[in-house]
Amino acid sequence: MVSNRYAVMESLNKITISAGALRHNFAVCRHHAGDAGILAMVKADAYGHGMIECAGIFVEEGAVALGVAEVVEGIKLRKAGFTVPVFILAGIINQTSQAAVENNLTPVVVDNSALGELNKYARRAGKEIDIHVKLDAGMGRQGTLPEGIVALVKEIDAYPCLNTKGVLAHFPMADDRQSSNSDDVLETFSSTARLIEKEIPHHCMYHIANSGGLFYVRGAQFDMVRPGISLYGCYPDGETGRQAATKNLLKPAMCFTTSVIQVRNVDKGVGVGYGHSFFTGRPTTVAVIPVGYEDGYLRKLSNTAQVLINGHRAPVIGRISMNLTLIDATDVGPVNVGDQVVLLGPQGSEEITADEIAGWMDTINYEVLCLFGHMNDRVFID
Ligand SMILES: *Cc1c(COP(=O)(O)O)cnc(C)c1O
Numbered sequence: 001m002v003s004n005r006y007a008v009m010e011s012l013n014k015i016t017i018s019a020g021a022l023r024h025n026f027a028v029c030r031h032h033a034g035d036a037g038i039l040a041m042v043k044a045d046a047y048g049h050g051m052i053e054c055a056g057i058f059v060e061e062g063a064v065a066l067g068v069a070e071v072v073e074g075i076k077l078r079k080a081g082f083t084v085p086v087f088i089l090a091g092i093i094n095q096t097s098q099a100a101v102e103n104n105l106t107p108v109v110v111d112n113s114a115l116g117e118l119n120k121y122a123r124r125a126g127k128e129i130d131i132h133v134k135l136d137a138g139m140g141r142q143g144t145l146p147e148g149i150v151a152l153v154k155e156i157d158a159y160p161c162l163n164t165k166g167v168l169a170h171f172p173m174a175d176d177r178q179s180s181n182s183d184d185v186l187e188t189f190s191s192t193a194r195l196i197e198k199e200i201p202h203h204c205m206y207h208i209a210n211s212g213g214l215f216y217v218r219g220a221q222f223d224m225v226r227p228g229i230s231l232y233g234c235y236p237d238g239e240t241g242r243q244a245a246t247k248n249l250l251k252p253a254m255c256f257t258t259s260v261i262q263v264r265n266v267d268k269g270v271g272v273g274y275g276h277s278f279f280t281g282r283p284t285t286v287a288v289i290p291v292g293y294e295d296g297y298l299r300k301l302s303n304t305a306q307v308l309i310n311g312h313r314a315p316v317i318g319r320i321s322m323n324l325t326l327i328d329a330t331d332v333g334p335v336n337v338g339d340q341v342v343l344l345g346p347q348g349s350e351e352i353t354a355d356e357i358a359g360w361m362d363t364i365n366y367e368v369l370c371l372f373g374h375m376n377d378r379v380f381i382d
Contacts, residue, residue, distance in 0.1 A: 012259045012290050015378040016345075017049050019057055021233050021251035026061040028248045029227045032214050036221040037064035039087060039207070041228030043073060047366060048373015049232055049253060052080045053380050058231065059084055065106070067226055071096040074105040089226075091134065091142065097121055101129060108168065110134045110143045112155050115162060122161035130165035131156050135192055137169035137208070138185040146192045150199045157200070166205040166223075167196060174212025174220075175236035177244075182217045193222075212236040234365040238355040252354060255345030256372050260309070262288040263335050272326055273318030278303055280317075287314070287329040289341050292322045296371035297343065304360045307341050310334075311348020344372060 029038055040063040041047075046054035055066050055077060066082065068074050069090040077086050085106045092100050092107040097117035100107050102125065107118055109131055122129045133152055134143035144152050153164045169189045173181045186208070193206050205223035211230035213220040216237075233252035235241025242249070264286045266272065271279050272286065287309065291297045297305075297320055305316040312332040316325055329335045344352055354365035361368065 011377045012261070013295055013376050014257050015048075015373055015376045016255045016257070017053070017378055017380050018251070018253045018255075019053075019380055019382045021253035022049070022054060022057045022231065023061055024251050025231045025233050025253070026058055026063070028250055029211075029214060029225070029230055030062065031248060032221075033225045034221055036207075036209075037224045039063065039065040039067050039224050039226045040231055041067040041089075041210075041226055042077075043067060043069040043089070043228070044370050045374060047228060047232050048370045050373070050378050050380070051076065054231075055080075055082055064224065067228075071099050071103070071105060075099060075103050078103045078105070085130075087132065089134075092118065101125055106130055106132060106165075108132045108134050109152075109156070112152060115156060115159055119159040119161045128161050128163055131162050132166040132168055133164060135167055135169045135189065137188040137192065138181065139170045139172045141170070141172075143169070146188060146195075149192055150196060153196060153200055153204075157202075164200075164202075164204055166207060167193065168206070168226075169208045171208065171210060171213045171217065171220075174210055174217055175241075176212075177216050177237070182213065182220070186217060186220055210236070215241070229366055229369075232369060234354055234369070238358060238365055239353070242353075242355065252345065254354070254369055254373060256343040256376065257345070258289050258291050258341050258343065260287045260329075260335060260337050260339045260341060261290050263329070263337060264288070273324075274321055275319055278318040278326075282330070284317075284328055285330045285335060286317070287327040287335050287339075287341070289325050289327060290323060291325050291343065292320055294322050294375065296375035297325060298361055298371070300361050301357075305343075305357065306352065307343050308347035308350050308352060309339060309341050311350055313350060313352075344368070 040058035042051045045051045065085040067087045074086045087106045091110040092114045094117045098121045101121035136143035156164045207224040209220040209225040211227045214225045233250045266284045293299045302319040306313045309332045317328045318326045354368040357368045358365045
């Protein structure tokens with residue numbers, strides 16, 4: 001249940017975000033970053049963790065810049081009072097140029113199509129603005145290829161109110177440590193940087209590393225790094241990364257909890273929930289929880305996911321409905337209405353990770369965090 005101004009009380013379903021974990025993860029990233037500055041990625045409402053609160057923590061910890069995808073997100077940061085550079089990483093188009101300039105956001109441009117508008121609004125505002133250029137160094141998604149980059153930088157610098165301040169690229173598979181792709185992309189990025197430095201007299205800054213680049217690709221730091229998922233306590237390669245890490249472990253910042261709202265003793269051989277997709281194979285204690293697919297607990301998790309009750313794992317049985325899910329709580333000891341149920345996070349000595357849920361959902365931890373965080377009330381704890 002998403003909060004709104006008509007909310008009258010706290011929802012039973014709650015996302016808690018640990019500020020301490022966020023600070024710890026920032027410190028781990030800083031350790032890997034060396035002398036490079038940290039641009040903290042807070043797009044997608046900080047991967048579901050709350051953009052304004054997270055940005056506040058990361059800036060306090062020393063982030064030199066913040067990164068979002070779209071101008072509207074950047075405006076929210078400015079309205080909240082942030083003064084550090086805010087990068088619009090999905091790029092600027094004509095329609096978003098004015099708002100980007102007026103809110104002092106740092107435009108990332110992918111080609112020359114919005115330069116005229118950017119220059120126009122910069123001139124109107126009586127200022128010069130810093131532009132960062134997105135190079136496609138092998139991502140194959142967005143940006144300008146290496147052969148076009150010098151011309152683009154020269155075109156930017158020919159506008160009186162625009163200055164190329166940086167060149168960035170993005171790794172397509174930095175999370176895959178077995179792949180040689182990142183070394184190829186890094187080489188393309190480095191050689192393009194050398195070419196720019198040779199052809200164009202002023203110095204720009206260079207940045208390429210996402211979390212995978214920062215943790216796994218040697219020499220990818222350059223002037224600035226752009227971690228996202230690692231700030232929130234997950235590894236870009238999920239459980240593989242967590243298992244392989246030996247020190248400075250990242251701490252997951254998000255937990256998702258709810259409460260039992262009914263306990264039922266169900267006979268053997270009873271079909272439970274929509275479609276009777278599960279029949280009890282024994283007399284079963286069923287705990288009902290007020291979580292469903294509207295809370296991001298996807299129907300795909302039916303008959304698959306596990307939750308924690310009394311510090312023990314208990315399986316989801318039957319179909320997840322819009323607002324209700326059934327748990328086989330037979331083996332977890334006494335269960336009562338009001339007891340805490342953990343869907344994501346630790347309880348006792350057990351823990352359910354975003355990676356594990358991602359496995360059940362056939363996706364990646366990023367999507368689990370966005371989904372749960374966007375669809376539920378959040379509280380910050382320290
Ligand atoms: C999202 C994003 C990042 C951060 O990626 P993570 O894998 O979450 O660390 C960095 N750079 C760009 C351009 C991005 O879009």
